[in-house]
Amino acid sequence: MTESNVIALTSSRERTASTASGYLMLFILLLSIIVQIWGIAQLANEQDGLLAIVAVIAAPIVLVFVACGFYMLQPNQAAAITLFGDYQGTDRATGLRWVLPWLMRKKVSVRATNFISDKIKVNDLRGNPIEMAAQIVWRVVDTAQALFDVDDYKEFIRVQVEAAIRKIGARYPYDDFDHQDVTLRGHLDEVAVELRKELIERLSIAGITVDECGFTHLAYAQEIAGAMLRRQQAQAVVAARRTLVDGAVGMVEMALASLSEKKVVELDDERRAAMVSNLMVVLCGERDTQPVVNTGTLYQ
Incomplete structure (x- = not known):
């Protein structure tokens, strides 16, 4: 079995979760509080004893059941819903939301995030040691892949950025004194576009895309x-x-x-x-x- 087939078999795909607006459930929560207060008052006055007992017993159960299902999503934020480890879908609707209490919620930011890599030493096409660092603007486009296809997607980004920088840095010379070849120093924009394509391909397994990419540091190593x-x-x-x-x-x-x-x-x-x-x-x-x-x- 090839590597591409393994990735295809284990790859997750985001789908919409079945959730509800939290405002209706908030009304039910308030109603259960009112019912419980009424039941206690009835028992205190020794009126309608059976109905009051049912209200006093049922209202706390409803209160706990409803209260445990609330969660809130801000703009550009999503929540992955799981049932005993089984992925049920992703909720991207903002505001107060509600699901059944036994469903687990894992929040994921889908906002654009800036990442600046550390300076790393790379050998260019001619074997000269150079120092490189890059900044990328990335965001999560598939929450299921980001959470379930890689162990830690932020650490995954850091490692893949370093690997991509090394690959692109070794593909071109730092400088061409004859001005005939594409170089890292003389063609930063072209090299940055190629680095972005390389990163998009590497990060696609984690459901992440790269919106912008550029170099923040490019120089010969100190020894040369x-x-x-x-x-x-x-x-x-x-x-x-x-x-x-x-x-x-x-x-x-x-x-x-x-x-x-x-x-x-x-x-x-x-x-x-x-x-x-x-x-x-x-x-x-x-x-x-x-x-x-x-x-x-x-x-x-």
Whole structure:
């Protein structure tokens, strides 16, 4: 038997429970109190003894029977009804409710709840240790599954969130210095959508869905953070130098073309090379240039 078949056989499904409004039963409760007071008063006056005795005996029984069946549900709250361990249905109607006293009620909140995971260490696609944490907004959509298909659905959520983060974190690199692949740092929204799909699939067995998902922490682990920072700085310097050199080459080409077009000066190959060298030094140097006066010729 496969795992999917086992889940299908043991999966519970929520259904509507047979319950009653508590306001009618509250009226009966008050009526039983009045009847008991009347019976006591009749016995005290020694009038209608048999009827008074029946009222005094029956009224407390009705009072206890009715009082034990009351419960109250607030908005976005449900109650799972069981009879000697057998699931009878779920009541989602708000207000004062009533069921038979021997039916047990287990209240479950179906409100949206926010959960923030702990920071966990994960190895990304390239094996680099990184730290990740996520926040999810979840809610119970099937009370029967949440109560009867998992032992503790809140603890189940915590474990499954950690497992999903590890799986998604290992699927992508933290960063791609060539900017060609989907990365955790550069594509947070896309990765968050994939994490939400993974969580919905994992939590469906517990009757829970995920409305929103996102990362609250994403960084290299401390043992490699310094090395990765130096690598990023070096790559930033290289990228800046590349941009600077590309711009300098374009300016040199423009200068030489303008001089040739306007015939300001005739340059042979050697003088052209010397001029290119000087311009590149001036444009690409980190410090201010110091002019040097040449009183001779280029060949001296």
